[in-house]
Amino acid sequence: MAFLRGLSLRGEGDGTWDTVLRGSARRMAGVLHTYxxxxxxxxxxxxxxxxxxLSSTLGREPQYATRLDRLLEALRRLSAAGTSEVPPGPGGGPAAGAPAAGGGPLALGAARAAALLERQLTLARTRAHSAALQALGxxxxxxxxxxVxxxxSDVPLSRAAAGPAGAVLEPLAAQAHQRLADAAGALPLNRASLPYNAEAxxxxxxTELTTDLQDAPWHQVRILLRLSRYAAEVPGAGPAGEPARIADAGRxxxxxxEAAESASAVAAAARTPRIAPATAYALGVLHADQRHEVEAARFAFSRLWQSGSPAQAATAASAQPASSAQAAQPVPAAAPARAGAAPGARTP
Amino acid sequence: MAFLRGLSLRGEGDGTWDTVLRGSARRMAGVLHTYxxxxxxxxxxxxxxxxxxLSSTLGREPQYATRLDRLLEALRRLSAAGTSEVPPGPGGGPAAGAPAAGGGPLALGAARAAALLERQLTLARTRAHSAALQALGxxxxxxxxxxVxxxxSDVPLSRAAAGPAGAVLEPLAAQAHQRLADAAGALPLNRASLPYNAEAxxxxxxTELTTDLQDAPWHQVRILLRLSRYAAEVPGAGPAGEPARIADAGRxxxxxxEAAESASAVAAAARTPRIAPATAYALGVLHADQRHEVEAARFAFSRLWQSGSPAQAATAASAQPASSAQAAQPVPAAAPARAGAAPGARTP
Structure with a gap:
């Protein structure tokens, strides 16, 4: 079980050592679970x-930081005073992410909403930082x-481990892949692969509960995908599938x-007492925007997943377009000329 | 020019006579414009x-009525406490459009937002009704x-009208079709045909202005499409294209x-002084939702339009999926099994 040593050594890195530490803790836990x-x-x-x-304690701070960045970026995009529909002339479009210039009470709300989110998420981040420091000490x-x-040298193996690595590891890895396939197959992929289904x-x-119920199976698949990936990293366990596709699906x-968590954070911020109506309005727009990013991610995942699983494709031939690869990754680079030049393009 | 007589006679109908009157006024104005x-x-x-x-005066009242219905329906959908992601069991999902049960301050905001919109749009509708009655008297x-x-019997024709109907009418109708093709070709169709482009x-x-600038070319195409359709209705003018496709595009x-106008109405309602933050939040969510419906309509139109115009398709091969017909009309009936059974499905 040399892989455990390799993984634990990676935990002793430097620089971004807490990221490495967190990652390898998660990885080890995953491998221990599968095997x-x-x-x-x-x-x-x-x-x-x-x-x-350990991994959840260390993970909280970067999560809050990412969430704040994400939401501030979305607010900038939502209040950008750009005219990006007009085909860009020789001078190019307006600078992406330019702050809203003027725009009345509702634009002011965006600025206030940004300040409110910044306050709340920075506070949460600071607390998470303290908690992480405390944990490490x-x-x-x-x-x-x-x-670790x-x-x-000292892993107490069970009797089941007595056998050649391939024969012992492969069935367990296959089980992990199967659990992923089953959970992903149970997702409402056909519905999610219809663009603009307005489901999310x-x-x-x-109620929050309704959203949580809706999101839970997707989060579950995310965790199973990670377990399947970790299981396949163990030498002798066999591959989990096409690595690029698995990586895309994971992303x-x-x-x-992240979009679902961000939307929740926005809803929580909207419950702050005594905020101005304009702030609440901006938070509402932002919340719906993040929920649409949730939907966009589901759409892209569904297209990606269905494009590679023949069993699914057979039962849902109509949801299997020739362009699924393109649809699954509508990054600006893949878009034709005019779209690529538009400012503020985001990668769903 | 017997067609004018036919159109004017249709204006003298009964029952929904104001709808007929409005429609034929618009049609006559359109035909007069083209020819x-x-x-x-x-x-x-x-x-x-x-x-x-006349047509704009008569049109305002039904517009407000449609807008209110649309927004109340969207609010119901947004606050539906359904669990539609779970594959429906034998008992089926919860009733579509069920009102939000409980759900804390934010759910209360949805109810208040509905009441606010109802007040404002009903007032606008009543005023429009009075104005229409006054106009008709x-x-x-x-x-x-x-x-009319x-x-x-008494149309003062110009010298250009001296000639056989086909030779005289056809070039002018072709001009109308060409204006539509040009305007639609200038739309950012490639960008809009990428799902979840977050453009709208x-x-x-x-500012309102930015949104208006973005929407204007699309509204312009809507008007040109209507003119092209009216022009083709004149006997001898030749067809405007495949009728079913033109009708779909118009829809x-x-x-x-409607989604763009509804979003504006929501933004206007959010500027009402002294509304509660929860109300403003719900209006924000609703606004973003309507803007996403704008985007969904652009997406469907782009797919539809590009699927039928070879010149466009050649320059944008990647945006031309085999499933464009399905993608252009993601109505529940076209969706595979599980999706069709989900409650609250909407037709974008």
Whole structure:
């Protein structure tokens, strides 16, 4: 089980060491989960829990930072006073991300909403930072580091691990891939692959619970995809599928997750007492925008996923266009001339 | 020019006579515009202006009614406490359009936003109704009716009208079709045919002016499409293109127009002084939703238009999917099994 050593060593890097640490903790926890039958449960289970605690504690700060960037960028885009529909002349369009110039009470609301989100998310980020520092200084962390340090030589294997690596690892990896395939197949992919289905925005004025129920299966697939990817990284486990496609799918589900979390943060900000109506209005626009990014990510994922799974494609021939590869990645570079030149283009 | 008589007679119908009257006024004005070189300008120009006045005066009331229906329906959809992502079981999903049950301050905002819009649009509608009644009782209307009544026998034709109907009418109709083709070709169709391009929502927190600038070319194409259709209705003028496709395109541009106007109405409502933040938030979500409907209509139109114009398709091969017909009309009926059963599906 040399892979564990390799992974744990990666945790001792420098510079962006907390990112590396978090990533490898997540990776180790994932690998321990997939290959659980090979190790003694009484040993693996607590270790996995500790690794999960570490990665989630360290992950919170960068999450808040990303979320704030994302929302401020969206607000800039939503209030950009550009005329991007007019084919750009020789002088080019207006600078992308230019702040709104004037624009009355509603434009003022955008600026105030940005300030409110900045306050709230910066506070959350600072708290997460303190919590991460505290965690790294704790005896709990040192105990975990000790446990990881001896991983390479001292893994208590179960009886099931007695056998050639291929024969032992492959079925478990295949199980992880199958769990992913099943969960992704249960997603409403056919509906999501219809553009502008307005599904994700549906209950955005309803209860939080409704949205959470709607998003949960997608988040679940995101986690299973990650587990499947980690499982395949173990030497001898066999491939999980076409790596580029898996990476694309992971990126889209990550975007889905970030957009959903951002929308929740906006809704939470809108519940702040005594905000001005213009601020609340801007937050409402922003919320719907993020929910549409959720929908866009689902759309792209559905097209990508359906384009590569023949079983799905057979039952949904009409949702399988020749352009699915293009539709799945509507990045500006893939767009024809005029679209590529338009400012403020975003990558869904 | 017997067609004018036919059109004017249709104006004397009953029951929904004001709808008929408005439609035929618009139609006559359109035909007079396209075939202007065949009539004396000093006679046609004032008549056209009066027909335009009548159709716009009569059109306002139904517009407000449609807009209110559209917005209330969207609010219901946005606050629906459904769980439509879960594949519907034997009991089916929750009833479509069910009102939000509970849901905290933000759900309350949706109800208040609905009440606000209802108040404002009903007031506007009542005023438009009075204005229409006043117009129909005015001497201005009677003068117009007199002018229309003698149209059949007494059209002052210009010298250009001396010739066989086909030779005279066809070039002018072709001109109308060409104006439409040019204007539609100048639209950013390639960009709009990328799903989730986030173009229409871009400046929704900016100035009204920016949005208007962005929408104007699309509204212009909508009017030119109508003119082209009316021109082709004249016997001897030749066809404008495949009728079903033209009708679909017109419907999509009409949806585009309605969504854009509805979004403006929402933004106007959000400027009402002293509304609660929750109300403003709901209006913001609704505004962004309507702007996304604008984008969805552009998307569908672009796919439809590009699928039928070879010149366009050659320059934008990548935006020409095999499924464009399906993509252009993602109505629930066209969607595969699970999607069709989901409640709250909307026709973009």
């Amino acid at each position: 659980a039958p090979l190790t003694e449960e009484a040993w693996a289970e607590p270790l996995r829990a500790e690794l999960g605690w 704790s005896s709990r962390f040192h105990a975990l580091a000790d446990a 340090a001896v991983l390479a 925005v549906q209950a955005s004025l309803g 889209l589900l990550q975007q889905h997750h | 202007a070189p065949l009539t004396e300008e000093a006679w046609a120009e004032p008549l056209r202006a009066e027909l335009g006045w 005015s001497s201005r209307f009677h003068a117009l009716a007199d002018a 009544a003698v149209l059949a 929502v871009q400046a929704s927190l900016g 999509l541009l009409q949806q585009h127009h």
